[in-house]
Amino acid sequence: MTRPVVRLALDAMGGDKAPESVVAGADLARQRFPAAQFLFVGDEARIRPLVERHPGLAAVSTYRHTTDVVTNDAKPSAALRAGRQSSMRLAINAVQEGAADGVISAGNTGALMAMAKLVLKTAPGIDRPAIATAFPTMRGSSVMLDLGANLECDARNLVQFAIMGDAFARTVMGTAKPTIGLLNVGSEDQKGHEELRTAHAALRDNKLDLSFHGFVEGDDITKGTVDVIVTDGFTGNVALKTAEGTAQLFSSLLRQAFAGSLGGKLGYLLAKSALNGFRKRIDPRRYNGAMLLGLNGIVVKSHGGTDAFGFSNALGAAIEMIANDVATKIQEELQHLGSDPIDTTPPKPRTAAV
């Protein structure tokens, strides 16, 4: 049985090392996912020669030429106005037109979310899309959302994030019955601000087919207490970056310890292969690929500074989402929601909150 073809639109000019890392990442992904086809969007004169170094890749690649790019410091509103011919925008357009099944960019996150919302629109039943990522834990890996698309969220948003996170964990991460936790400053039911308590009650009492654990705290994120961590975009962004920073501090101090003495250096040499497994386990490139969930289409944001290996993992995440039809799974789960399980919270307008 051959897997159906998966067609990916790539913003070939997004990211610090584009287009080189984008092309090299696509070639790595092609080897892991033979069903993948690539539409490179950007400066064809620069991209095509890079692609043609990999005959296997060239055979499954097409191009959409443009010289416009969205810069990293562009505000989303400015990118929307001035970036209509940018590589990012044309790559998103390809999904909307049906020329691709998903889009990947390592460019400006805010611009990507704003353009994706404008072009692909928010999925039915979702008030606000969210950004999600997987990360390593004591028990394996979990997913957290939102990571910054929505700085303030009401209970209704949080419940929808729980549904999207559940669908993502089930389909892409292969977790049979994902447990879901709401990030708070304590695990008792009465803790935290009102939106959290309302979301807690809705997730606890409703008819959703979710395995709701309750409130979790910051240290539960890496403990792997739950498979899905639900939070507002402000808290999620701070938590994710704090974890990244702490991991960097650890790595740096550990490197210094090994390098600082003869015993350290010799010990490192002996333990090297054992430590390689450790390094691999926490390699942020393995977890590269932030998913923009809740849109009519698959959109994945790669870290801007990642290399080919990192980019290939963002492509892998997109391919898994397409192959497992995450969007449909989210829609199915939303049916359980009924009209509105959160009576105390009036629905908010679908504002662009990037």
Added chain:
Amino acid sequence: MTRPVVRLALDAMGGDKAPESVVAGADLARQRFPAAQFLFVGDEARIRPLVERHPGLAAVSTYRHTTDVVTNDAKPSAALRAGRQSSMRLAINAVQEGAADGVISAGNTGALMAMAKLVLKTAPGIDRPAIATAFPTMRGSSVMLDLGANLECDARNLVQFAIMGDAFARTVMGTAKPTIGLLNVGSEDQKGHEELRTAHAALRDNKLDLSFHGFVEGDDITKGTVDVIVTDGFTGNVALKTAEGTAQLFSSLLRQAFAGSLGGKLGYLLAKSALNGFRKRIDPRRYNGAMLLGLNGIVVKSHGGTDAFGFSNALGAAIEMIANDVATKIQEELQHLGSDPIDTTPPKPRTAAV
């Protein structure tokens, strides 16, 4: 020149390993700070025999007997009502009566803050006390506040936290001109919600004698980008616990890597002394002691699960705060604030937000 005596009231019954770890911690602190004297508050029949095992400690110790304790799961409001004769309350009372210069407890944080506010009162010019802690960074150590006393903060609260953090860094941490950052999801001036932007403008423009860096992000916490991280209690609590959890994940995976193969085990033995420095650098017990700033009195919360070494560091933090007269430094800096530098934000009532 002899240092003036520093008198500490100890909630001897607070914490998972009390009163043993409290007594042993006091004995360690006494060896480092010969000017310290201790008032043990709690079950004298249990405490006194422990103290008398250390003749040096017994010579500088007195007792206040009570058998009441505040449990870890008690709500602050219940602790206020029912805990009037608890070891925690009587230890705080000792500061209010002038029998001690500061109080240390490893008990229930919410109850400690609520009782301290009730008994000692909030300091003049401060709307809400905050919880602060030091933590290791790439550049040394920094301090962050609030860590959970105030789940929602307005711009005025954040500016006051900046002043308190500055005074703490200057006096206790010995940083000559501490730099201050406001925790946000981006470093551009226009990022984040309104209270943050108002606080940013006030800290940028005002007449305060502060070295304001601007907005910082989650990964700046451990980078040591600034000496003082200012944030609301919800975000600060999540960030601190996320960092702790990430550190635990790292330590655990590293231990597994060393233990998992012969090379790892041998390498570990060779690198052991080099790694001891690393372990020491990130030892959470070294950073034990959360300061309740903005009260009329020195109050330090020790981690409930720490051992004697950890508890002695919480005592050390209290001693440094007393010896350096942090409370007076905060009051001096508040003078610069004038009537109200934040015209857009009406002062909030002094509500108990624990």
